[in-house]
Amino acid sequence: MRYQAFLFLLLCNLLWAGNFVFGKILINEFSPMWITFLRWLIACSLLFPIAARYENLSYDMMKKILKNSWVILTCMGITGGILFNLFTYSALQFTTPTNGTLVFSLTPAITMIFSFIIWKEKISLVQLSGLIVSFLGVTTLLTGGKLMQVFQMDLNKGDLLMIGADVCWMIYAFLCKMSDRIPPVTAVALSSLIAVVIMIPFLIVQPLPIYQISTMGFNGILYVGFFASVCAFVLWNFSVRTVGTNIANLTVNLIPVYTAMITLLLGGVITGAQLWGGGMVILGLLLTSQKRNDSIEIYVSTPDVDICKSAEKCPYCAN
Known part of the structure; x- marks a missing residue:
């Protein structure tokens, strides 16, 4: 069972990497709003039956959950469902x-x-060094290896927008902890439904050019809605329950590796700045994932708070 969980984690992160690759293709045919809307519309149509079947919830029970927790579910839908995807x-x-x-x-x-x-959570010196290395790696990516451009503000607009996506996902992770009493698939289904409803008025001002959609565009929408949303989530959910949150979270670092491999297979080019910056980011993440050592901690009197402690109940806080 444990080996099966690791296999599922490998596949799950591969599916998430594909979301970025297909997203690059889809953006030539759809607006970011339409990609986000169609992604969660497809996901909702499948997540609700899955929640009813595997979490033993009737639709009346889901309506009760929505009534009692609509505020946090709405916030989750806006941050994780809408803003994160629009930024991405x-x-x-x-x-x-x-x-x-x-x-x-x-x-x-x-x-x-x-x-x-x-929350004044403690950070060890090893984790602090990991943070510094990670930020240096991202700075290398933002500037194409020309670090002095940081002071000239001549940076890649897309990479800066991805930092916005990072912040949205971080907020979503905090909301994830606050909603840990809601069954995970149901929480994703309900928050996604809210996101879909909120986006409808905005779609009126930017009609979908249906006759210009190619076969690749159609397949890409199906991919991000089914494989990158529903399938990846179910695989992640099973794996976290088997191997635990900390181990599962480490495998998320495979996403940029998978993306680079897919890019090369599709005939793309990986630059030296991407190799150096990517290596520094991954090294930094490995350092920040290390357990704290009390002998070298930055001391803060407030007790520790683990924002992803409940991810076994709420696994979507990791992607």
């Missing part, structure tokens, strides 16, 4: 899928910083 697909208009996933992989480091600021 907008970023892919200006940057490569490889850069996008590498900047996205900085999310745990950003979350750790905000946890320290808001």
Whole structure:
């Protein structure tokens, strides 16, 4: 069972990497709003039956959950369902899928910083060094290896938009902890439904050019709606329950590796700045994932708070 869980994690992160690759293709035929809307519309149509079947919830029970928790579910729908995807697909208009996933992989480091600021969570010297290395790696990506451009503000707009996506996902992770009493698939289904409803008025001002959609565009929408949303989530859910949150979270670092491999297979090019920056990001993430050592901690009197402690109940806080 444990080996099966690791296999599922490998496949899950591969599906998420494909979301960035297909997103780069889709942005040429759809607006970011339409990609986001269609993605969650497809996902909703499948997640509700899955929740009813595997979480033993009737639709009346789901309506009761929605009535009692509509505020947090709405916030989840806006941050994780709408804004995160709008930032991501907008970023892919200006940057490569490889850069996008590498900047996205900085999310745990950003979350750790905000946890320290808001909840005074302790950070060890090893983790602090990991944060520094990660940010240097992302800076290398943002500037194409020309670090002095940081002071000239001549940066890649797409990579900066991905930092916005990181912040949205971090907020979504905090909301994830607050909603840990809601069954996970049901929480995703309900928050996604809310996101779909909120987006409808905005779609009126940007009609979908149906007759211009290619076969690749149609297949890409099916991919991000079914494989990158429903299938990846179910695989993640099973794996987290089997191997635990900490081990599962480490495998998310495979997303930029998978993306680079897919890009090469499709005839793309990986630059030296991406290799150096990506290597630094992954090294930094490995350091930040290390367990704290009390002998070298930055001391703060407030007790520790683990924002992803409940991810076994709420696994979607990891992508």
